Amino acid sequence: MKTQNAKKISVSGxxxxxxxxxxxxxxxxxxGIGIDIWPATQLVLDKAxxxxxDGQRGILWHELLAGEKGYQQTGQWLPDETLESLRExxxxxxxxxxxxxxxxxRSLNVAIRQKLDLYACVRPVRYIDxxxxxxxxxxKINMVVFRENTEDLYAGIExxxxxxxxxxxxxxxxxKLGTQLCENTGIxxxxxxxxxxxxLVARAIQYAIEQxxxxxxxxxxxxxxxxxxxxFARWGYEVAKExxxxxxxxxxxxxxxxxxxxxxxxxxxxxxxxDMLFQQVLLxxxxxxxxxxxxLNGDYISDALAAQxxxxxxxxxxxxxxxxxVFEATHGTAPKYAGLDKVNPSSxxxxxxxxxxxxxxxxxxxAVRTALQKTIRDGIVTYDLxxxxxxxxxxxxxxxxxxxxxxx
Numbered sequence: 001m002k003t004q005n006a007k008k009i010s011v012s013g014x015x016x017x018x019x020x021x022x023x024x025x026x027x028x029x030x031x032g033i034g035i036d037i038w039p040a041t042q043l044v045l046d047k048a049x050x051x052x053x054d055g056q057r058g059i060l061w062h063e064l065l066a067g068e069k070g071y072q073q074t075g076q077w078l079p080d081e082t083l084e085s086l087r088e089x090x091x092x093x094x095x096x097x098x099x100x101x102x103x104x105x106r107s108l109n110v111a112i113r114q115k116l117d118l119y120a121c122v123r124p125v126r127y128i129d130x131x132x133x134x135x136x137x138x139x140k141i142n143m144v145v146f147r148e149n150t151e152d153l154y155a156g157i158e159x160x161x162x163x164x165x166x167x168x169x170x171x172x173x174x175x176k177l178g179t180q181l182c183e184n185t186g187i188x189x190x191x192x193x194x195x196x197x198x199x200l201v202a203r204a205i206q207y208a209i210e211q212x213x214x215x216x217x218x219x220x221x222x223x224x225x226x227x228x229x230x231x232f233a234r235w236g237y238e239v240a241k242e243x244x245x246x247x248x249x250x251x252x253x254x255x256x257x258x259x260x261x262x263x264x265x266x267x268x269x270x271x272x273x274x275d276m277l278f279q280q281v282l283l284x285x286x287x288x289x290x291x292x293x294x295x296l297n298g299d300y301i302s303d304a305l306a307a308q309x310x311x312x313x314x315x316x317x318x319x320x321x322x323x324x325x326v327f328e329a330t331h332g333t334a335p336k337y338a339g340l341d342k343v344n345p346s347s348x349x350x351x352x353x354x355x356x357x358x359x360x361x362x363x364x365x366x367a368v369r370t371a372l373q374k375t376i377r378d379g380i381v382t383y384d385l386x387x388x389x390x391x392x393x394x395x396x397x398x399x400x401x402x403x404x405x406x407x408x
Contacts, residue, residue, distance in 0.1 A: 316353065
């Protein structure tokens, strides 16, 4: 690979990527086990691209600083230079980053999503045989969650109980709007807007069209939060009618007009109350393909679905906007395992496969998924799977990656 020929990816006026044969792609190693899973992922992705394209394509990796390494070297958890480079290079990948609970810095993951307007958190959930699963028929689980990334409770508009700001908000709500909030109450604001809802749902519908999937389900708690999550569902139906009328049909029309039979070429738009959907993805997973949801619901449902196919260690993810995309491991930093060359790198490897698909390098992406599945079927796995698979050979994180690369 001639690295002197490496170029940045660009975005055309129609939002399409212009990907050179050797793109410069930034990576953030991540905190904790990032030191282990990123080298493993890089090895697999490089080998997949080399093998799929006979050495005619490659990736020039460019490290960016963030998280603990960023703070140690620059005094900033998320340096401005890192954000600017993510914008400039259009596509990037990152390991997990630390987020203190209850105090300290806000989530760096959330900060990156909001500052770069990466409004769609995309989480595919699909079973990889023979990964241990608590489900009887995990092979029926094949869904993609589109989670709105920029608002809802994750917007971070909140004030600590006892603070001056919380007192002012409580005073206003009690005095002017007739609420009866206790004095020592923490306050959080839950914004959900029409514009952000519609662009998220539109992206989910477009994905369903491109992948020839049968339905998009709007997940919400609109029976209780009528003007936020209820509005999410209403705006979702509206954007389907406004932008995709020739490609979509509502579930009500499906039964009223077509006796429940989906017309050819039509995607069914339906909605489910959040708690009901948690039950239905367990009992009837085959009825759902794409799920579009506000932020907090999406956080819950994507992790719950991941548990059904083997846990977050097997779950890829991406944060995508109109001008930029960042692919990431969906699990935490697991600091007690950092540097032990022990943990399962599959989440980040599969996120890398998503990234290759995003570049249009589908042959390499498919090769990664196939090789990873072959490795697991051959019983070569990290400790988390070895203790659940009879007769499996436990290997290190790096050895697992080498085994995958050897099957490419």
